[in-house]
Amino acid sequence: MNKTNVFQHVAENITQLSKSHRKIANYILKNVNTVPFFNVAELAAKAGVSEATVVRFATALDYSGYPELQKQMQNSVKEQLTTTERLKMSSNVYDDKEQAIYDIFNDDINNIRASLESLDIKSFHKAADLLLNANKIYISANRSTASLGIFLHYYLNIILDNSEILGSFEIIPEQLHSLTSKDVVVGISFSRYSSSTINTIAFAKEMGASTIAITDNLLSPLLPYSDITLTASSDMPSFIDSFTAPLSLINALIVYLGKEREENVEQRLNQMEDIWGKFGVFYKRDLSND
Numbered sequence: 001m002n003k004t005n006v007f008q009h010v011a012e013n014i015t016q017l018s019k020s021h022r023k024i025a026n027y028i029l030k031n032v033n034t035v036p037f038f039n040v041a042e043l044a045a046k047a048g049v050s051e052a053t054v055v056r057f058a059t060a061l062d063y064s065g066y067p068e069l070q071k072q073m074q075n076s077v078k079e080q081l082t083t084t085e086r087l088k089m090s091s092n093v094y095d096d097k098e099q100a101i102y103d104i105f106n107d108d109i110n111n112i113r114a115s116l117e118s119l120d121i122k123s124f125h126k127a128a129d130l131l132l133n134a135n136k137i138y139i140s141a142n143r144s145t146a147s148l149g150i151f152l153h154y155y156l157n158i159i160l161d162n163s164e165i166l167g168s169f170e171i172i173p174e175q176l177h178s179l180t181s182k183d184v185v186v187g188i189s190f191s192r193y194s195s196s197t198i199n200t201i202a203f204a205k206e207m208g209a210s211t212i213a214i215t216d217n218l219l220s221p222l223l224p225y226s227d228i229t230l231t232a233s234s235d236m237p238s239f240i241d242s243f244t245a246p247l248s249l250i251n252a253l254i255v256y257l258g259k260e261r262e263e264n265v266e267q268r269l270n271q272m273e274d275i276w277g278k279f280g281v282f283y284k285r286d287l288s289n290d
Helices: 003-016 019-030 040-047 051-060 066-078 083-093 097-117 121-132 143-159 195-206 244-260 262-279
Strands: 137-141 163-165 184-188 210-215 228-231
Touching (some): 003 019, 003 066, 040 051, 051 066, 097 244, 121 244, 137 143, 137 195, 143 163, 143 262, 195 210
16 A cells, blocks of 8 residues: 555545544544554554554554554655654653653664564675675765764775765765766665755666665665665654664674675784774773882
8 A cells, every 4th residue: 555645545444444443543643643653552542442453443444454554654754744843743752751761762672673574685685795896885875874874884994995985965976977887886865865865876876886775664765776775664753763773784784794704804904903003093091000
């Protein structure tokens, strides 16, 4: 079912639903920005029905279960909400300040779990092979995902010594002017999706370079331009994005690449340790007894 029609689908079927199911439907339609981030128990409590009724409601609407319905609703609202609207939404979902601390930890745990369960290991291996055989690797990661791009770039340079992180959109043409089919461009973007990253990966595809997208789901606008797509859940009903699971995915990719190039990495790290020592990069505790 198309994600943009999920709320319309609920509305169109409301007259055919049972009384308890209509209570859920009415609550959803009145709270479209917050309901997608409620679990079964939370929605049941808000709508005044049992948890089993919420599950049956989802199947009555031809979803496989509540997780599928919830995902469709989340995809529908995440792209439309402004940062300010997401801030207001977080106040409704995390209404207890103290409990919110634990809820956010649990949301991150759930994102990692969901990402692991949906991991396409064949795509993971294909992405690794592209990176291992690339002449040059370019990373496009803008706005809040810039932190993920910097992290990936740092370790790719240790392992492969051939990566470059792309700067602002104005200077990207200069950085990509010599792009070839032997190069790889990695685009990292999550809802609300950076236009700059989409345009960059589209240009790379047009130039014949291999492209890898690291994004949140298979509805991402990066997909039409990516040869390989790796997904990680970033769901969090807040004005910030949850990058715990995307970082875990990048960690796994880095470690895998490191094992594939273990001898080279060891040699490079030994060289870098000498340089780090000469520059006094790392703090050393004075263990003398003086």
